[in-house]
Amino acid sequence: MFRQSRDMAVHYLNVRCRVKGYWKYFLNKLGWFLITFVFAFLLNFILPRLMPGDPVAAIVSRLAQGMSNASGVQAIYQQYADLFGTNKPMLEQFFLYMRNVVHGDFGLSFSQYPRPVSEVLKASIGWTIALQFPAIIVGWLIGNTLGALAAYLKGSFDKILMPVSIFISNLPQFGMAVILLVVFAVNLKWFPTSGGYGFDLLPSFTWPFIWSVITHYQLPFWSIVLIAIGGQAIGMRSMAIYELNADYVKYSRFMGIKDRKIIGYVFRNAMLPQITGLALSIGTMVGGALVAEIIFSYPGLGTTLLNGVMGQDYPLISASTLIITVMVLTANFLLEILYGIIDPRIKAAQAD
Amino acid sequence: MANTMLEVHELTTKYVTRFREDVYAVDHVSLKVEEGRSLGIAGESGCGKSTLALSLMGYYFPPLHYMSGDIIIDGRNISGMNPDDVRKSILGREIAYIPQAAMNALNPTQKIIHFIEDVIQEHDMYVTKKDIYDRARKLFETVGLPAEVLEKYPVELSGGMKQRTVIAVSVLLLPKVLIADEPSSALDVTSQKMVIKMLKQLMEAGFISSMIFITHELPLLYNVTDDIMVMYAGQIVEKAAAQEAVFDPLHPYSKGLMGSIIVPEKGLRDVKLTAIPGVPPNLKKPPMGCRFAERCKLAKPECRVTSVPLRDAGNGRTYRCILSENELREAYAREASQNAK
Numbered sequence: 001m002f003r004q005s006r007d008m009a010v011h012y013l014n015v016r017c018r019v020k021g022y023w024k025y026f027l028n029k030l031g032w033f034l035i036t037f038v039f040a041f042l043l044n045f046i047l048p049r050l051m052p053g054d055p056v057a058a059i060v061s062r063l064a065q066g067m068s069n070a071s072g073v074q075a076i077y078q079q080y081a082d083l084f085g086t087n088k089p090m091l092e093q094f095f096l097y098m099r100n101v102v103h104g105d106f107g108l109s110f111s112q113y114p115r116p117v118s119e120v121l122k123a124s125i126g127w128t129i130a131l132q133f134p135a136i137i138v139g140w141l142i143g144n145t146l147g148a149l150a151a152y153l154k155g156s157f158d159k160i161l162m163p164v165s166i167f168i169s170n171l172p173q174f175g176m177a178v179i180l181l182v183v184f185a186v187n188l189k190w191f192p193t194s195g196g197y198g199f200d201l202l203p204s205f206t207w208p209f210i211w212s213v214i215t216h217y218q219l220p221f222w223s224i225v226l227i228a229i230g231g232q233a234i235g236m237r238s239m240a241i242y243e244l245n246a247d248y249v250k251y252s253r254f255m256g257i258k259d260r261k262i263i264g265y266v267f268r269n270a271m272l273p274q275i276t277g278l279a280l281s282i283g284t285m286v287g288g289a290l291v292a293e294i295i296f297s298y299p300g301l302g303t304t305l306l307n308g309v310m311g312q313d314y315p316l317i318s319a320s321t322l323i324i325t326v327m328v329l330t331a332n333f334l335l336e337i338l339y340g341i342i343d344p345r346i347k348a349a350q351a352d
Numbered sequence: 353m354a355n356t357m358l359e360v361h362e363l364t365t366k367y368v369t370r371f372r373e374d375v376y377a378v379d380h381v382s383l384k385v386e387e388g389r390s391l392g393i394a395g396e397s398g399c400g401k402s403t404l405a406l407s408l409m410g411y412y413f414p415p416l417h418y419m420s421g422d423i424i425i426d427g428r429n430i431s432g433m434n435p436d437d438v439r440k441s442i443l444g445r446e447i448a449y450i451p452q453a454a455m456n457a458l459n460p461t462q463k464i465i466h467f468i469e470d471v472i473q474e475h476d477m478y479v480t481k482k483d484i485y486d487r488a489r490k491l492f493e494t495v496g497l498p499a500e501v502l503e504k505y506p507v508e509l510s511g512g513m514k515q516r517t518v519i520a521v522s523v524l525l526l527p528k529v530l531i532a533d534e535p536s537s538a539l540d541v542t543s544q545k546m547v548i549k550m551l552k553q554l555m556e557a558g559f560i561s562s563m564i565f566i567t568h569e570l571p572l573l574y575n576v577t578d579d580i581m582v583m584y585a586g587q588i589v590e591k592a593a594a595q596e597a598v599f600d601p602l603h604p605y606s607k608g609l610m611g612s613i614i615v616p617e618k619g620l621r622d623v624k625l626t627a628i629p630g631v632p633p634n635l636k637k638p639p640m641g642c643r644f645a646e647r648c649k650l651a652k653p654e655c656r657v658t659s660v661p662l663r664d665a666g667n668g669r670t671y672r673c674i675l676s677e678n679e680l681r682e683a684y685a686r687e688a689s690q691n692a693k
Contacts, residue, residue: 030398039387045615087638089367237635242601246456247451247452247453247456247457248456248457248458248460249457250451250457251449251451251454251458252459252467253411253413253443253447254409254411254443254444254448254449254451255442255443255444255449255471255474255521255522256442256443256444256445256471256474256475257470257474258439258474261470261474265459265461265462269459269460269461272461
């Protein structure tokens with residue numbers, strides 16, 4: 001009787017310790033997440049405001065064109081400075097900003113006054129996600145399939161694919177974008193050069209508009225996909241070659257397991273590090289499209305951010321960089337938490 | 353007369369290198385293992401021991417290729433069979449293999465029981481998972497492994513535990529022949545002992561009917577196996593009962609091999625260790641005559657010209673040398689008396 005209850009107590013303690021170990025790991029990661037977030041938030045606020053120049057003066061000079069009355073101009077300046085809060089001390093501005101962000105209010109955009117920042121972002125973030133998310137997924141899938149095939153088939157397939165992949169993956173994004181732009185838009189004239197849809201169209205659910213969106217989509221999309229394919233294929237190929245030569249492959253073969261199943265083992269194991277890459281690129285998705293969006297003047301977050309920087313639009317810059325920061329941090333955090341579930345080796349290490 | 357479990361007749365296999373060169377790593381090897389017996393294979397690194405182990409499975413993938421010869425398992429010749437039939441009905445079932453680095457022989461992201469399920473389902477489609485679990489648990493308990501191991505991932509096991517798990521998985525389908533390729537070489541002495549004990553137990557309990565044990569550690573062979581076969585440069589150079597092979601070797605290579613190790617018996621302190629000079633020949637271009645001639649103290653000019661066949665020395669003992677049993681023994685005695693002076 002006593003022994004039994006003691007055994008149960010020991011078992012209970014063991015289970016609790018293991019759970020506690022994972023909790024500790026989780027809280028540790030959460031702590032780092034919060035600390036990083038606070039610093040990123042501070043920098044997001046301060047850095048844009050360190051730019052030289054006075055954005056309010058720029059707006060006023062635009063509005064006051066042709067006005068000769070100096071005190072009138074002064075009054076308009078005062079009014080806008082009050083509205084944006086730029087005449088308050090920096091610290092007070094920060095606390096105001098923080099309070100507003102907590103309430104989901106990012107303020108008014110300077111450069112696109114009187115539109116609120118949240119509205120500007122809402123209009124552009126959809127374009128970015130629609131461009132980036134499929135591009136990342138397609139690039140990842142094609143790249144991994146090609147890399148795995150190269151490792152498995154070897155021979156000439158491998159010998160052609162590898163140099164091409166290395167070449168493509170080392171092209172800078174703007175290089176790829178410019179090459180596609182010159183070849184397919186300027187010389188061949190198959191696709192339009194810029195924008196999210198034709199300038200002469202209004203957004204609507206009509207065939208001409210949808211077709212225009214599709215044709216405008218192709219070049220920025222492929223400029224991202226091609227580079228992703230190259231990088232993923234290289235990574236997957238070397239991982240798969242490593243796994244194909246692992247001892248468990250030989251042993252499984254000699255235990256009579258069919259090749260198809262062994263390839264399943266191999267690619268599952270080779271895939272694990274690739275999943276990290278996928279999660280990271282989904283996290284950095286919003287920031288990652290800047291170059292492609294800017295070159296093709298795609299109406300996404302990248303172009304918006306560029307316009308914000310050009311117009312010294314602090315609220316817009318802070319809000320867009322905040323979105324990027326939060327997405328990167330969250331993706332990293334989720335990845336670290338989820339990875340332990342996918343890979344038992346990590347779980348074993350975490351429990352220590 | 354016991355049944356012959358494994359009979360190999362003039363088996364030749366080759367490696368094809370990246371530069372399309374042929375390397376005959378197993379050259380006309382014949383051997384025979386009877387029910388309840390174990391055969392040890394000894395030799396230096398690069399003598400074709402492991403390749404012989406792979407070749408015996410009858411299932412070849414590049415760079416190893418089958419050339420000629422027969423592998424007969426319990427009366428059934430498997431060397432002419434279609435590879436997919438070999439895979440389904442021979443591997444794991446008739447002949448099983450324990451790899452050299454069994455520590456890494458398990459898929460790191462698969463629980464042991466799931467691998468066992470894959471193995472059994474490959475050979476027997478109509479078993480339920482519950483049956484598989486019960487069968488595996490029973491086997492694991494018989495060989496002294498806790499049943500919890502089944503639900504674990506390989507990373508959660510120690511090296512010795514992994515090794516024993518691999519052995520247990522290998523004998524799951526009660527193979528007639530078990531080929532153990534240096535199953536204990538990467539382990540500490542305690543784990544080694546457990547592995548050896550386990551293999552002996554499996555033989556006694558009838559989980560396996562015969563065993564081929566490959567190692568370069570001769571004292572181990574002497575303790576584990578009934579017969580010992582010495583390989584050199586892809587060929588058999590001597591085959592004898594374990595006792596004879598260790599304490600009364602005939603072939604100069606076996607003699608050198610046995611002289612270079614410590615057998616912890618019979619006046620160990622007086623034994624002087626000697627090394628064999630030189631390295632094994634390159635098998636891309638094997639020497640015309642005796643393959644050991646370059647390194648042999650007793651070599652004569654004719655050794656390098658004519659190839660030497662295996663000679664019968666009675667009692668199932670064979671050796672590959674142009675000198676007769678008596679000539680060899682005299683030479684060894686002369687050498688011993690010289691050393692004593």
